[in-house]
Every structure is written in C-alpha cells, then in structure tokens.
Amino acid sequence: MPKPFVADEHPARPARSAAPADIFSRVSAGRISEVIVEQIRDLIRQGRLVPGSRLPAERELCDRFGVSRVTVREALRVLEASGLVDIRIGVRGGPVVTAPSTDRVGEGITDLVTMSVFSAVDVTEARRVLELGVIPLACERADAADLAALTEVCDRTQEALEQGTYRADLSSEFHCLLADATHNKAISMLARSLREPMAMSLDEARTAAPIMGAKGLQEHRDLIEAIRAGEADAARSIMVDHLDRTASRIAGDPTE
Amino acid sequence: MPKPFVADEHPARPARSAAPADIFSRVSAGRISEVIVEQIRDLIRQGRLVPGSRLPAERELCDRFGVSRVTVREALRVLEASGLVDIRIGVRGGPVVTAPSTDRVGEGITDLVTMSVFSAVDVTEARRVLELGVIPLACERADAADLAALTEVCDRTQEALEQGTYRADLSSEFHCLLADATHNKAISMLARSLREPMAMSLDEARTAAPIMGAKGLQEHRDLIEAIRAGEADAARSIMVDHLDRTASRIAGDPTE
DNA sequence: AGGGGCTAACGGCCTAACCATTCTAGCGCG
DNA sequence: CGCGCTAGAATGGTTAGGCCGTTAGCCCCT
Numbered sequence: 125m126p127k128p129f130v131a132d133e134h135p136a137r138p139a140r141s142a143a144p145a146d147i148f149s150r151v152s153a154g155r156i157s158e159v160i161v162e163q164i165r166d167l168i169r170q171g172r173l174v175p176g177s178r179l180p181a182e183r184e185l186c187d188r189f190g191v192s193r194v195t196v197r198e199a200l201r202v203l204e205a206s207g208l209v210d211i212r213i214g215v216r217g218g219p220v221v222t223a224p225s226t227d228r229v230g231e232g233i234t235d236l237v238t239m240s241v242f243s244a245v246d247v248t249e250a251r252r253v254l255e256l257g258v259i260p261l262a263c264e265r266a267d268a269a270d271l272a273a274l275t276e277v278c279d280r281t282q283e284a285l286e287q288g289t290y291r292a293d294l295s296s297e298f299h300c301l302l303a304d305a306t307h308n309k310a311i312s313m314l315a316r317s318l319r320e321p322m323a324m325s326l327d328e329a330r331t332a333a334p335i336m337g338a339k340g341l342q343e344h345r346d347l348i349e350a351i352r353a354g355e356a357d358a359a360r361s362i363m364v365d366h367l368d369r370t371a372s373r374i375a376g377d378p379t380e
Numbered sequence: 381m382p383k384p385f386v387a388d389e390h391p392a393r394p395a396r397s398a399a400p401a402d403i404f405s406r407v408s409a410g411r412i413s414e415v416i417v418e419q420i421r422d423l424i425r426q427g428r429l430v431p432g433s434r435l436p437a438e439r440e441l442c443d444r445f446g447v448s449r450v451t452v453r454e455a456l457r458v459l460e461a462s463g464l465v466d467i468r469i470g471v472r473g474g475p476v477v478t479a480p481s482t483d484r485v486g487e488g489i490t491d492l493v494t495m496s497v498f499s500a501v502d503v504t505e506a507r508r509v510l511e512l513g514v515i516p517l518a519c520e521r522a523d524a525a526d527l528a529a530l531t532e533v534c535d536r537t538q539e540a541l542e543q544g545t546y547r548a549d550l551s552s553e554f555h556c557l558l559a560d561a562t563h564n565k566a567i568s569m570l571a572r573s574l575r576e577p578m579a580m581s582l583d584e585a586r587t588a589a590p591i592m593g594a595k596g597l598q599e600h601r602d603l604i605e606a607i608r609a610g611e612a613d614a615a616r617s618i619m620v621d622h623l624d625r626t627a628s629r630i631a632g633d634p635t636e
Numbered sequence: 637a638g639g640g641g642c643t644a645a646c647g648g649c650c651t652a653a654c655c656a657t658t659c660t661a662g663c664g665c666g
Numbered sequence: 667c668g669c670g671c672t673a674g675a676a677t678g679g680t681t682a683g684g685c686c687g688t689t690a691g692c693c694c695c696t
Contacts, residue, residue: 153648153687155647155648155649156648156649157457157648157649168494168495169491169494171494175495181676181677181678182677182678183676183677183678191649191650192649192650192651193650193651194450194453194648194649194650194651195648195649195650197450197454197678197679198453198454198457198648201413201454201457201458201461202457202458202460202461204458205457205458205461205462206461206488206491207488207491208491211678212658212677212678213656213657213658213677213678213679214656214657214658214659214676214677214678215657215658215659215660215675215676215677216658216659216660216676216677217657217658217659217676217677217678218676218677218678223495223496223497224488224491224492224495224497225497226492226497228488229485229488229489229492232462232463232480232484232485232488233485233569235425235462235463235464235480236479236480236482236485236569237566238424238425238427239424239431239479239480241479241480241482241565241569242564242565242566242569243565246564246565246566246567247566249517249564249566249567250564250566250567250570252513253509253510253513253514253517253567254509254510254513254570256513257508257509257510257512257513258509261505261509308498308502308505308506309497309498309502310498310502310503310505310506310574311502311505311506311509313489313492313498314506314510314570318566411678411679412679412680413679413680437645437646437647438646438647439645439646439647447680447681448680448681448682449681449682449683450679450680450681450682451679451680451681453647453648454679467647468646468647468689469646469647469648469687469688469689470645470646470647470687470688470689470690471643471644471645471646471688471689471690471691472645472646472689472690472691473645473646473647473688473689473690474645474646474647
C-alpha cells in the first residue's frame, strides 16, 4: 500500500517549510506528438471524425497546433500505425480517417505469439474453445453461400493433396470460413487473429508428421454436411476428433 | 481474378520492345521509414532481437541505415505504436525491444468497435463463446490463488455496490480473472482483448438499467463455488444465465 | 561516507529547404 | 466545340543542422 505523499515517518527531519508538499503537482510535459495523437484519436472516438473525413494537410496542422511539421508527422505516423488514418500523397491528398481493419489486430496478436508471450499449445487450446463455440452458431446461421465457400476450399484442398502442393493455409482458411458462417464479425476477427499463429505452428509440426491426409479432408467434408443438416451435436463431435488430432500433432505426438 | 501482368488486351498497341515486362520489378521505393520498420520487425520476429535487447541510439541508426534522423524517428514511432519497442530518454537511454502487451491488442479491438466495424452485440456473443469455453478449463485447473483473486473481486464489488461507487470495470475484471484461471495465456489475452469494448458497452447500457445488482454479484459468488467444487455443468448453467441477462441488457432490453 | 554539481549521451523538438508525386486548370490544336 | 497535353500548385517524403531538456554516472568537496 503506497504511503500518502505528505506523511513523513521521520519526525527528526521536519518539512523545510510549513507548506504541504501536495501543492506541487507532477509536471511532466510528455511528448507533444503524443498529445496530438490523443486529441485526434479522441475526436475519432467521439464520432466527430468519421471514416472518410479528410484532416487538414500537414502544413496546416502545424499552424493549428502551433508545432513543427516533424511533430505533426510523428503523430500521423502513430495514428497510421493504429489504422486510424490513411495518408495519401499528391494534391487533394493528406490524412484521411479510415476504419481500422481486423487484419491489423490479427497482426498484433501474431506479434504476441512470436514474442513467446504464449505458446503454440496455448493457441491450439484457445482455438479449440473458439471453434467449438462456433459450431452451434454456424449450424444455425450458415447460408448457401457459406456452404459453397467451404466446399470450394475442400475441393481446392483435395486437388492440392493429389498434386502434392498442400499447404497449411488451406486448412486454416477452412476454419476461418467456418467462423464467417456465424455471421458475427467479432468472432470472424478472433478466428482470423489465430490463423497465422496456427498456420505457423502447423508448418513447424509438418516436419514431424503429414499435415493433413485424406482423413482430415473427409472430416472437413463431413463437417459441412452436418452443418448443412443443422445437426450441431454431430458437427461438434466431428470437430472434437479433428481438433484433438491436430492438438496431438502440435504437441509433438505424431500418432497419425 | 487478377490478370497476369504481361497480358495486354490491346493488340493495337504492342510492347515497345521484345523484352517481357516481367523483367522490370516494381521500383517504387515507398517510404524509407517503412523499410526500416520492416527490417527491425523482421529481426524481432526471427528472434535475433529479444525483449530487453537495446537498439543503437537514434544518431547511430542514422549512420547504419544511411538516412536522416527524422526518418529513423518515424520508424521508431511506428514500432513503438506497435508495442515492439520502448523508448527511454537520457544517457544510456534509447530504443529497447519489449514484449507487446495484450492491452494494446484490446485497444485495437476497441477501435474496431467504436468505428462500428462490428457491433456491441457481436462482441457480447463472442464473449459468450469464449466464456462458456473457459468454464470447463477453469473448473479443471483453477488453484487456490485463482479462487482467492476471484473472491477478492467479489468483495470489492459488494463494497462498491453498498457505497454506490460501482463501475463496469469490476465486472469485466471478474471475467478476466476467470479466464486467467485456465492458466492459458492465449485465452487470457482473448478475454482481455474483449474487456474494454465490453465495459464500454456496459457503461452505455447502464443509463437504461442498473449495471449489476445483488443478483449479478450472487451469480459471481455461486460461480466461484461451482468452480471450487469442480462442477463444470453447474458452473456452465450459472454462466449461461448470467450472460443471457447481460446480453439482453446490451441489446437494449432492461428486463432486470 | 555522503551530498552536490558537472558532464556526456541521448531523445524531443524546431527551422529551412529540396525532392517526388499527383491532380487540376488552362491552353493550344484539330 | 472538344480533346489532349503541359505547367503549376498542393501535398507528402526526406535531409541537414541545431538547440534544449533529461538522465545516469562520475568526481570532488564537505
């Protein structure tokens, strides 16, 4: 528990003056560019700047904020890296407010994985949680377009298997499309966030065991049929088998 | 489907020379600072720079890359905004590689929500998927420390309710701690990612209905006991009730 | 032994200028 | 009248050099 700032446990050394130390507030200027970032970000969050809004040009922002162009540019870089603005060059160019994409968030999560903040085993388990939760929603909401897209990926997978050109991308794409079938963009985003780390660890595991055989493909096709029929329980059990095999491969146990 | 680059549908205007256009690679330099960002980011992803590594000072990076200091600074800003480096000032300061935090990812997701890339309803449903998947894992793995932390939050919540100082933070903190009880950092990350958007929408909904009454708190406490006993099914049904009430409140139906 | 001041290293910010890209307005020509 | 081309203006991208505030470490003096 932090002690109150004014309390001094050392009575032998009294405060130099009668004024309490509290009257001095912490004075840290911080970074000017950060202040600008906050200001624009708040404007966007408050809805006073909507996607498509054009911000003033760099040189005008300098005048408005009373800072140099370098400072404004640094602020714009940060906003651009956050996916909040898009910067175009040429006349009639300049910073434009844009809606951030889910890919950018996924990239951030990928960084978390690669920096070994957590392991491939953790990711696999998280994916299991997500995908099993997806199943009932997908059974309920999948439409013809979703099923067609899933089938198309299976066809491409079969072709790739026959030609020996299979890559883990195809498997992760199937699972992303499955998440899309929930018609919930937040869930799609989470699934896509885990896509790249998954594919990465699958590729690593491939050296130890074949990444997907006819069995895995058949499970994908069975899953489509179960979803088409709306049989959530059947779909779930198929998915459990499928994921368990994947998990054991990730864990370094090439049972298949 | 994108057309091959060499194909020209306009036979009336043949290529100026016999050399195929393919031999000329795209020359647009793009942004120099972006090249530097990529280079450092790759170094980090390859593990050649680990968290804690100190990068050279700005002025030395200028010499190494052969660019001006402003360019280096912009690159460092982007890396900093991505949470990959931390910049300290003063002697022995400079850029230090750091492990990105889950909070940053959550902030990105918050932006996605506020820019209405997806809705609060979507987030709520995603959270439901996640939390129901968390339950069995938490029942299996929660240790005494997890249960103590959960109980402590309930106590704080009770106190806040009695004093009228309750905020949605407390509820979202409970659910984050629940995710922590799985001892899976990827799942914790996903839960924390959804924390801020959830709290935001809960605060919005608070104007229409009390955010959490004694009933919600009691459900939290019941949940702890069910987890302590390892009764996953009981815990699951409690959580379903709890989330359904929350979902209806988000959807604008103040039944409670 | 300890405190205060000095110094070098480093990031934060500024100014002034030039380059590269892109759009547009205007002009000339058919 | 209309079409195409060109020059210029607007805008971001980059550079060089410099000044200032902050910090850690060192040394000297008490």
